[in-house]
Amino acid sequence: MGLKEELNLSKDFVSVEHEALLNLYYTTICLKKHAAEFFAPYGLTDVQFNLMLLLSCHGGTEGLSQARLSEMMLVNRANITGLIDRLEKARFVRRTAAEDRRYNMIQLTQKGQKLLQKADAAYAKKVQKVMGVLNKTDLQTLIKACGKIRKNL
Amino acid sequence: MGLKEELNLSKDFVSVEHEALLNLYYTTICLKKHAAEFFAPYGLTDVQFNLMLLLSCHGGTEGLSQARLSEMMLVNRANITGLIDRLEKARFVRRTAAEDRRYNMIQLTQKGQKLLQKADAAYAKKVQKVMGVLNKTDLQTLIKACGKIRKNL
């Protein structure tokens, strides 16, 4: 039961290469939708959770600049402005001035830390369940394949 | 050279499962950005190209309804309204009334067909080049892994 059957397509894919590409696209869309649903009860979007997780794992005490966040999330820095606006409005993060006054350092608030802790514990279990359908060898193979593709771009 | 190095992350991933999930996410983002750049010279976005390709491959002579397009693209039907609005404005597709007057049948115009033909020929080559970094066996393995994950959601 591949993508062709799931989408009720009338024709085969033109190549296994295209089929693989579309499998990556559609699988990621499904995973993102799943994540979005998962985080909704916490009052977060999947994107907001990911940003907060980056702050928690890689922010230390001083936080991360918006430029660094945009690098890590592979998004335009203009996008970070709006994300932080919304998270700041909800009091999950704060902007702090850095020595270099061009930078905003973004930090989790206590409220943000608490929420993240709860959400992350549940999310880690979810990831184990969702990706656990592949064994460790298959996961490593998948990681390698993705790495090769990115390197080839 | 994995994701950790590419993003200059200070910590390891908490599990191989999470690492694999993020590899899917990030690789797809990279592929989408690449596709967006590729289609820009044709005056198309990657999403617009995909919609037109579906019309070409699975639309036959009568076209596809917006509801069917939303199923195939895994997007909300509200989203299709705007996509078709923009493509219609550019005269790449047209809305046609169906017998069941609830439906819009969407068809490629001649202008749309011509553009698609040109873009698709070049795109097929691009896909071969990008995904060709994996051999046929690796591609099949990737397709199977993605299928297992989707089935497990």
Next chain:
DNA sequence: GGTGTATAGTTTATATATAAACTTGTTTTA
């Protein structure tokens, strides 16, 4: 020490995406 250049963040215009409420048209069913 002032000028040019580079960097961080914001604003604006636009595209893609969702959910919810709504309109219109079809089908079911009582």
Next chain:
DNA sequence: TAAAACAAGTTTATATATAAACTATACACC
């Protein structure tokens, strides 16, 4: 057959995403 239920498409409000133009700050170098 009239009412209820369902289906397709649109509208509205909001979130995420980009590119381009802009502001403010920092730094390099003559």
